[in-house]
Amino acid sequence: MGRYLLGRLLTAIPTLLIIATLAFVLLHAAPGGPFDSDRQLVPQIQHSIEARYHLDEPVWRQFVRYLANLARGDLGPSFQYRNTSVNELIAQGLPVDAAIGLTAILFALLVGGAAGLFAATRPGSRADRAAMSLAMLGISVPVFVTAPLLMLVFAIRLHWLPAGDWVAGSWRHLLLPSLALALPYCAYIARIVRAAAIEALHQPYIRTANAKGLPAYLILCRHASRATLMPLVSFLGPALAGLLTGSIVVEQVFGLPGIGRLFVVGALNRDYTVVTGITVLYGALIIVFNLLVDLCYAWLDPRIRSRV
Amino acid sequence: MSASPPMLLQARSLTVGYQSAGRELLALDAVDLDLAEHECLGVVGESGSGKSQLLLALLGLSGGAARIAGSIRYRGEELVGAGTERLAALRGRRIAMVFQHALSALNPHLNLGTQLMEGARYHLHLGRRAARARASELLATVQISDVARRLRQYPHELSGGMRQRVLIAMALMCDPEVLLLDEPTTALDVTVQAQVLQLLRTLRERTGVASIFVTHDLAALAPMADRIAVMYAGRIVEQAPVRDLYAMPGHPYTAGLLRSLPRLDTPIPERLPAIPGQPPDLAALPTGCAFAPRCPLVFEPCAERPALRERGTAHQAACHLDGAAARKIREAWP
Amino acid sequence: MSANQPAGSLWAHSWRRLRASAGTRYAALLLGLIIAAAVTVPWLSPYDYSTPVWTQIFAAPSLHGGRLFGTDALGRDLLVRVMWGCRISLLVGIAASLVSVFIGVLWGATAGYLGGRIDGVLMRIVDVLYCVPFIPLVIVLEVLFGRNFLLVFVAIGAVSWLDIARMVRGQTLSIRAEEYVEAALALGVRTPTMIWRHVLPNLIGLVAVYATLTIPSVILFEAVLSFLGLGVHEPLASLGSLLAEGFIEMQAHPALLIFPALFLAAIILCFNQLGDALRDALDPRQELP
Numbered sequence: 001m002g003r004y005l006l007g008r009l010l011t012a013i014p015t016l017l018i019i020a021t022l023a024f025v026l027l028h029a030a031p032g033g034p035f036d037s038d039r040q041l042v043p044q045i046q047h048s049i050e051a052r053y054h055l056d057e058p059v060w061r062q063f064v065r066y067l068a069n070l071a072r073g074d075l076g077p078s079f080q081y082r083n084t085s086v087n088e089l090i091a092q093g094l095p096v097d098a099a100i101g102l103t104a105i106l107f108a109l110l111v112g113g114a115a116g117l118f119a120a121t122r123p124g125s126r127a128d129r130a131a132m133s134l135a136m137l138g139i140s141v142p143v144f145v146t147a148p149l150l151m152l153v154f155a156i157r158l159h160w161l162p163a164g165d166w167v168a169g170s171w172r173h174l175l176l177p178s179l180a181l182a183l184p185y186c187a188y189i190a191r192i193v194r195a196a197a198i199e200a201l202h203q204p205y206i207r208t209a210n211a212k213g214l215p216a217y218l219i220l221c222r223h224a225s226r227a228t229l230m231p232l233v234s235f236l237g238p239a240l241a242g243l244l245t246g247s248i249v250v251e252q253v254f255g256l257p258g259i260g261r262l263f264v265v266g267a268l269n270r271d272y273t274v275v276t277g278i279t280v281l282y283g284a285l286i287i288v289f290n291l292l293v294d295l296c297y298a299w300l301d302p303r304i305r306s307r308v
Numbered sequence: 309m310s311a312s313p314p315m316l317l318q319a320r321s322l323t324v325g326y327q328s329a330g331r332e333l334l335a336l337d338a339v340d341l342d343l344a345e346h347e348c349l350g351v352v353g354e355s356g357s358g359k360s361q362l363l364l365a366l367l368g369l370s371g372g373a374a375r376i377a378g379s380i381r382y383r384g385e386e387l388v389g390a391g392t393e394r395l396a397a398l399r400g401r402r403i404a405m406v407f408q409h410a411l412s413a414l415n416p417h418l419n420l421g422t423q424l425m426e427g428a429r430y431h432l433h434l435g436r437r438a439a440r441a442r443a444s445e446l447l448a449t450v451q452i453s454d455v456a457r458r459l460r461q462y463p464h465e466l467s468g469g470m471r472q473r474v475l476i477a478m479a480l481m482c483d484p485e486v487l488l489l490d491e492p493t494t495a496l497d498v499t500v501q502a503q504v505l506q507l508l509r510t511l512r513e514r515t516g517v518a519s520i521f522v523t524h525d526l527a528a529l530a531p532m533a534d535r536i537a538v539m540y541a542g543r544i545v546e547q548a549p550v551r552d553l554y555a556m557p558g559h560p561y562t563a564g565l566l567r568s569l570p571r572l573d574t575p576i577p578e579r580l581p582a583i584p585g586q587p588p589d590l591a592a593l594p595t596g597c598a599f600a601p602r603c604p605l606v607f608e609p610c611a612e613r614p615a616l617r618e619r620g621t622a623h624q625a626a627c628h629l630d631g632a633a634a635r636k637i638r639e640a641w642p
Numbered sequence: 643m644s645a646n647q648p649a650g651s652l653w654a655h656s657w658r659r660l661r662a663s664a665g666t667r668y669a670a671l672l673l674g675l676i677i678a679a680a681v682t683v684p685w686l687s688p689y690d691y692s693t694p695v696w697t698q699i700f701a702a703p704s705l706h707g708g709r710l711f712g713t714d715a716l717g718r719d720l721l722v723r724v725m726w727g728c729r730i731s732l733l734v735g736i737a738a739s740l741v742s743v744f745i746g747v748l749w750g751a752t753a754g755y756l757g758g759r760i761d762g763v764l765m766r767i768v769d770v771l772y773c774v775p776f777i778p779l780v781i782v783l784e785v786l787f788g789r790n791f792l793l794v795f796v797a798i799g800a801v802s803w804l805d806i807a808r809m810v811r812g813q814t815l816s817i818r819a820e821e822y823v824e825a826a827l828a829l830g831v832r833t834p835t836m837i838w839r840h841v842l843p844n845l846i847g848l849v850a851v852y853a854t855l856t857i858p859s860v861i862l863f864e865a866v867l868s869f870l871g872l873g874v875h876e877p878l879a880s881l882g883s884l885l886a887e888g889f890i891e892m893q894a895h896p897a898l899l900i901f902p903a904l905f906l907a908a909i910i911l912c913f914n915q916l917g918d919a920l921r922d923a924l925d926p927r928q929e930l931p
Contacts, residue, residue, distance in 0.1 A: 144865070211405040
């Protein structure tokens with residue numbers, strides 16, 4: 001197991017390196033400099049700014065400095081917010097995304113999982129078909145359609161909930177964004193759990209369990225659960241990573257001060273360090289999630305454990 | 309049917325039908341069966357003869373799509389139509405089944421200990437330690453060594469023969485009265501087959517459990533079974549005590565099966581005699597005797613379906629041939 | 643021909659199954675109607691999608707003035723703009739998907755067919771690319787290199803080929819392992835012929851399914867970009883950019899949000915339904931009717 005982990009980490013590092021290099025190359029390949037939009041500056045001030053951001057050094061040196069900083073976890077200074085580092089900006093925005101993302105995925109797992117299991121235990125029934133039609137709708141209607149609509153209905157017309165903004169610790173501000181984000185995942189999870197549970201229940205070893213006279217709850221919970229969980233776990237890995245990018249839209253719509261918003265604002269204002277820094281962060285998170293998924297897999301299926 | 313030992317299992321006119329492409333196929337067609345205590349009944353037939361379906365039907369595991377008719381009585385209690393709870397209480401506890409492919413019959417995600425113990429823990433309310441002790445005892449009985457380690461292992465870590473023995477141990481956990489064995493040795497190597505068969509005989513002597521042993525290999529049943537039922541196209545075509553069946557088969561199909569067994573005590577023929585024709589297509593059975601298309605002794609009455617007739621003590625065959633049948637069959641198929 | 647004969651009956655069964663589902667028929671019908679409308683309405687309508695009409699801004703939807711969906715902030719007819727939005731979204735979606743499918747099939751089939759180290763390298767690259775956060779990256783590219791439509795297009799296509807490549811590789815590996823392929827190789831059939839006659843026909847089904855399922859996710863991706871202001875240029879409209887406009891005005895004029903939303907959801911829904919149905923229909927494990 002330890003060797004497996006080591007092997008995965010070893011592949012993770014070059015991947016991260018590639019992403020970081022891509023980000024750096026793009027940063028420096030962009031036409032114009034980061035400060036072009038400002039007024040024309042007096043040469044001395046121009047020079048001092050460039051020196052401050054190390055833009056006067058040869059490119060390869062900047063690259064080494066960039067990598068060294070990355071290794072320390074330092075994503076560099078923001079170009080927009082002159083006295084703040086990207087790390088600080090991220091530290092401010094991350095809790096918002098974490099709160100919304102976690103709430104969303106919990107909701108999606110609970111509701112979607114229950115719906116999927118419900119449908120799986122009565123396949124072909126009207127309840128099953130109704131649930132799956134709803135799920136089809138859920139995966140087809142994009143977040144940036146549901147989010148504005150939710151806002152329109154609940155905040156603007158009904159005035160039940162606030163129409164955006166963020167107040168730390170306030171569940172009312174958490175509700176609509178989490179719900180909007182959760183809906184497609186809820187639908188995906190329902191479909192996956194249903195298919196996985198049906199597949200699991202068709203396995204020959206379920207017939208053995210039946211022949212032993214075991215009750216339904218034991219068969220579901222002990223025998224069918226692992227086989228059902230595996231496709232779900234497979235899905236959750238990339239899904240959790242996608243939750244990050246999906247929240248870009250939600251933050252935009254609800255005006256939340258999260259990382260996605262930071263990213264888009266940075267993109268529109270050409271704050272390159274913020275943009276590439278967050279990209280590297282996303283990349284690292286995706287790698288971590290994928291690794292966690294693989295570990296879960298090995299834990300769930302002893303046959304994979306042996307091979308590993 | 310009168311019997312001095314009490315009937316453990318008794319099936320009458322047991323019929324199992326499935327819908328396929330708009331018609332109903334009968335996997336089992338009016339099967340009558342008796343199993344006494346401590347008895348070993350062998351059931352032999354080709355693929356598609358319904359022998360596996362028979363075992364599943366006895367446990368009520370034919371599946372939701374099956375139409376079940378007829379009666380199955382366990383110690384007089386009617387099982388057809390009994391609620392799931394009643395059936396579940398019997399399964400594993402009084403009537404236990406050993407499936408054919410041990411690798412797929414065992415859950416790959418759970419260790420052997422869990423799978424062995426769960427039946428006893430649920431049915432007999434044994435605590436974990438008691439259940440483990442029983443599992444260890446049974447593993448030793450089926451001649452598996454290093455028991456403590458095995459209990460922690462997973463199915464894929466064992467060899468095929470060992471897995472089959474684990475299945476047998478698992479079936480015996482709650483000390484059932486009836487053991488249903490669905491081709492327990494078919495998927496194994498020949499040498500391992502012999503070991504498992506020997507094991508089953510020993511177990512039977514020690515525990516006195518009654519069993520129904522389904523196989524396509526007539527030779528395997530010789531040292532095992534008290535009686536043998538021969539199935540063809542979902543019907544029982546012959547039933548007899550084992551010696552009588554081998555000595556004087558009353559049905560041409562049985563004779564054909566016997567004839568095709570390779571033997572060491574007679575000169576080796578150039579070609580193994582086989583039954584001509586193809587196994588029956590359940591969707592296209594002839595009206596009348598199902599074996600007629602392949603039978604060397606087919607004659608006029610065969611257009612009508614034969615009922616089981618007496619051929620000797622406790623020996624029935626579903627064939628229109630009269631009392632001299634055995635002789636005629638032997639002449640047709642030496 | 644071994645590749646054709648079993649495929650023939652499989653296709654016949656699949657077609658039958660496909661037609662049997664009511665949901666699929668409705669989806670196909672709806673999609674057909676939307677496409678027909680997107681093609682004909684702008685052509686038939688007296689209104690132009692880009693010319694501002696300052697006297698008629700924010701007109702409410704009504705049957706009378708011919709302003710079926712109303713007008714937007716610049717007085718442009720919403721119906722025509724939504725139809726144009728459908729055109730762009732569908733065009734980008736289908737074209738970018740084709741790019742995806744093309745790259746993915748080539749990549750996956752090569753990896754699966756050649757096997758060994760080449761397979762290892764190709765798939766390792768796919769694994770690495772999987773870890774790259776695409777939406778941010780595309781946004782980065784856009785920001786840095788301007789809103790070049792071609793760039794958007796290729797970038798969108800480049801996102802989806804990874805899944806297809808994996809699927810195709812898996813399928814190719816199974817085909818490759820089939821006995822008739824071994825037999826053909828033993829007879830000396832050459833590689834291009836092998837791929838053309840044996841591998842590709844067996845891939846068509848899978849590719850059709852994934853192509854149909856890629857289209858909605860590509861349309862979605864393009865819509866996200868447009869919604870964030872990084873997609874199509876004014877005055878061209880895609881459904882995503884229309885949604886962005888509608889979002890700004892939604893408090894006072896919800897129609898500007900609702901109509902594009904309906905059409906986008908409908909298009910994605912139909913493609914998802916069709917892709918799903920196609921996948922179920924081609925699944926050999928399903929019982930035959």
